[in-house]
Amino acid sequence: MTSAPPTSESEPEEESAVETARRQLERAAAHLDVDDGIVERLRHPTSVYRMTIPLERDDGTREMFTGYRAHHDGVRGPYKGGIRYHPDVTEEESVGLSMWMTWKCAVMDLPFGGAKGGVVVNPKELSNKEKERLTRRFAEELRPMIGPMKDIPAPDMGTDPETMAWFMDAYSMQEGQTEPGVVTGKPPVVGGSYGREEAPGRSVGIITREAIDYYDWDREDTTVAVQGFGSVGANAARYLDDLGASVVAVSDVNGAIYDPDGLDTNDVEDHDETPGMVSGYDAPQSLTNEELLELDVDVLIPAAIGNVLTAENANNVNAEMIVEGANGPTTSAADQIFEERGINVIPDIIANAGGVTVSYFEWLQDINRRKWRLERVNEELETEMLRAWNAVRSEYEARDVTWRDATYIVALERIAEAHETRGLWP
Numbered sequence: 001m002t003s004a005p006p007t008s009e010s011e012p013e014e015e016s017a018v019e020t021a022r023r024q025l026e027r028a029a030a031h032l033d034v035d036d037g038i039v040e041r042l043r044h045p046t047s048v049y050r051m052t053i054p055l056e057r058d059d060g061t062r063e064m065f066t067g068y069r070a071h072h073d074g075v076r077g078p079y080k081g082g083i084r085y086h087p088d089v090t091e092e093e094s095v096g097l098s099m100w101m102t103w104k105c106a107v108m109d110l111p112f113g114g115a116k117g118g119v120v121v122n123p124k125e126l127s128n129k130e131k132e133r134l135t136r137r138f139a140e141e142l143r144p145m146i147g148p149m150k151d152i153p154a155p156d157m158g159t160d161p162e163t164m165a166w167f168m169d170a171y172s173m174q175e176g177q178t179e180p181g182v183v184t185g186k187p188p189v190v191g192g193s194y195g196r197e198e199a200p201g202r203s204v205g206i207i208t209r210e211a212i213d214y215y216d217w218d219r220e221d222t223t224v225a226v227q228g229f230g231s232v233g234a235n236a237a238r239y240l241d242d243l244g245a246s247v248v249a250v251s252d253v254n255g256a257i258y259d260p261d262g263l264d265t266n267d268v269e270d271h272d273e274t275p276g277m278v279s280g281y282d283a284p285q286s287l288t289n290e291e292l293l294e295l296d297v298d299v300l301i302p303a304a305i306g307n308v309l310t311a312e313n314a315n316n317v318n319a320e321m322i323v324e325g326a327n328g329p330t331t332s333a334a335d336q337i338f339e340e341r342g343i344n345v346i347p348d349i350i351a352n353a354g355g356v357t358v359s360y361f362e363w364l365q366d367i368n369r370r371k372w373r374l375e376r377v378n379e380e381l382e383t384e385m386l387r388a389w390n391a392v393r394s395e396y397e398a399r400d401v402t403w404r405d406a407t408y409i410v411a412l413e414r415i416a417e418a419h420e421t422r423g424l425w426p
């Protein structure tokens with residue numbers, strides 16, 4: 001069953017991640033001869049787990065938090081996907097994000113399925129010790145569902161390498177042996193991979209570079225605005241800055257900074273270095289996050305939260321091209337407007353896929369107990385990103401579809417073939 005997105009600005013637009021993900025699946029399926037049963041199967045998660053996580057606060061009071069883990073599809077391998085700590089985490093969002101992980105792993109041809117999870121919490125309101133206790137308890141609650149060959153979590157918004165180290169330690173203590181492969185995105189000293197933290201932003205940079213070259217733009221003349229200056233946004237901005245592009249605006253949750261001559265992105269402290277410092281940076285102009293999205297730039301990179309490009313602002317977007325750094329920043333209605341306006345949108349499931357790709361490298365390193373050099377990680381990431389980009393570009397040129405549809409077609413073909421080959425129906 002296909003559902004149309006809301007189209008007019010007057011129509012209220014409250015699209016959950018799972019609704020967006022289903023619409024995108026249906027659009028791709030319409031271009032392919034995929035068994036209806038497989039498409040219907042992919043509209044639903046395999047399993048969704050909900051848990052209550054008790055936490056003793058530093059002042060001795062007790063509080064209950066809700067956590068989720070969604071497993072979408074595991075036909076190509078163990079479930080894989082991040083863990084988000086954010087007050088807006090919901091079951092629906094976890095399911096939608098787990099669907100995107102299934103497509104993302106397939107586009108990159110990684111032997112993983114899709115998962116995602118999180119805790120409904122504002123991590124900025126927790127002390128480090130509270131965050132550690134919450135993570136350890138969440139890991140214990142998740143233990144029956146996860147494992148190096150079952151489901152391998154990773155960082156997402158609000159979690160970082162330190163969180164992954166606690167998670168791995170809590171799991172390993174219960175298993176009675178160190179299991180570095182249960183989670184990726186760890187610090188290198190405990191089995192993490194060099195380059196994993198920078199990888200999603202780096203891949204956004206690599207894919208933006210390829211798109212700039214595809215359209216024969218001059219890299220040095222290309223202007224870029226980036227929303228969000230965390231793991232994804234800061235690394236994407238710095239990669240493109242180093243490439244010679246002019247990054248004119250970046251933002252954090254409090255607002256944006258703008259310099260029409262280009263910012264020195266290495267001088268701006270990112271979310272991990274000092275949260276909230278972006279909007280405090282001494283730049284020629286300050287903007288709101290909404291204004292950043294409407295700047296007249298060549299490339300807009302939303303790299304913070306979902307659903308920021310909607311029917312309400314899509315007609316005001318002045319960028320020539322959008323490269324999605326965040327997961328699900330564009331609603332279906334906005335996507336339709338961008339298509340009508342000829343604005344190319346390079347989707348999240350390829351652009352930020354460097355994160356899960358280096359997670360795969362980390363998992364291989366953990367299983368083999370062998371560390372790769374940073375140069376090797378970055379070389380292999382470059383190779384994998386180009387392989388995926390070329391596959392998507394072929395579909396884009398052959399079928400005359402949007403970049404998003406082309407990317408989904410690559411993913412869905414691989415997933416459907418795996419289902420056909422394994423035999424979906426008992």
Ligand SMILES: NC(=O)C1=CN([C@@H]2O[C@H](COP(=O)(O)OP(=O)(O)OC[C@H]3O[C@@H](n4cnc5c(N)ncnc54)[C@H](OP(=O)(O)O)[C@@H]3O)[C@@H](O)[C@H]2O)C=CC1
Nearest residue numbers: 157158200228229230231232252253271276304326327355
């Ligand atoms: N980390 C990863 O491995 C991957 C992450 N992603 C996706 O990328 C996106 C960002 O994740 P990540 O970089 O890890 O997150 P981080 O937590 O590292 O950084 C998020 C950034 O976005 C800013 N931000 C938060 N809320 C808002 C808001 N309402 N408006 C504007 N800016 C905001 C934060 O500001 P402040 O510093 O002030 O809090 C911070 O600069 C998410 O959609 C995530 O799912 C995708 C692939 C991999």
Ligand SMILES: O=C(O)CCC(=O)C(=O)O
Nearest residue numbers: 081082154156355356359
């Ligand atoms: O590295 C991973 O396993 C997943 C990262 C993630 O959550 C994402 O790509 O959205």
